Amino acid sequence: MNAQTVNFTPEQITALFIDAAREGDTDLLTQFLDAGMVIDTPDSRGYTALIVSTYNGHLDAARLLLARGANTESVDLKGATxxxxxxxxxxxxxxxxxxxxxxxxxxxxxxxxxxxxxxxxxxxxxxxxxxxxxxxxxxxxxxxxxxxxxxxxxxxxxxxxxxxxxx
Missing domain, CATH: 1.25.40.20 (Ankyrin repeat-containing domain)
Structure with a gap:
């Protein structure tokens, strides 16, 4: 059996994490966080998981991120929280x-x-x-x-x- 290894760049991992927040996928967010993802890691526009989940109306995802220590004062590239x-x-x-x-x-x-x-x-x-x-x-x-x-x-x-x- 030949196991194929997939290597993701840090940017790709961050993008997947932010996408999980955008979709409000609390299970996937939990998996990322349990695996050691830094909760306030921003994407290329400065968006954090909390910014993206709240902007897209995902209250459960926001509650999860806040419970896990997300910073309410993290800002995007325009300085918005x-x-x-x-x-x-x-x-x-x-x-x-x-x-x-x-x-x-x-x-x-x-x-x-x-x-x-x-x-x-x-x-x-x-x-x-x-x-x-x-x-x-x-x-x-x-x-x-x-x-x-x-x-x-x-x-x-x-x-x-x-x-x-x-x-």
Whole structure:
């Protein structure tokens, strides 16, 4: 019997791990982690398994990765965290899990934009309320000097912060 050995490069292994996260395959993620995969290993775009699993709406995969020690503050090549990705998509259930596991609500990407800003820009009012209730600062200014409060006013969502949150 002739056993064939398959050798994967570290980049290929990382790609397979990130793909498992993208698909929400908790069994395969567990196998990778049990075999010694470093949980916060980024792919070529800086995406970690946590960023990819949350962005694709895989709550069980996110919970597994967080339970195994994934860093909520890992960033992609644009400086965005997992919370930034779910904020603009409006995934409040995943956002709450990230916040409960230490995600910083005011973590700004390299352009200075916070998850609250993304929530406002994309009309995710439930997400904005969640972030505000978790302590997000509506007056943080991005690299262009614009705040989440400014964004809301520009979009005609006047009084959002005062009426909805008391902020």
């Amino acid at each position: 997992a919370l930034s990705g779910v904020a603009f998509k409006g995934m409040t259930d995943i956002a709450q899990v990230l916040i409960d596991n230490g995600a910083q609500v005011d973590h700004a990407n390299f352009s200075g934009r916070t998850p609250l800003m993304f929530a406002i820009m994309f009309g995710r009012t439930d997400m904005a309320r969640l972030l505000l209730s978790a302590g997000a600062n509506p007056d943080h200014r991005d690299g262009d000097g614009v705040s989440a409060r400014d964004l809301a006013e520009r979009q005609g969502v006047t009084g959002f912060f005062d009426q909805e949150t008391g902020a």
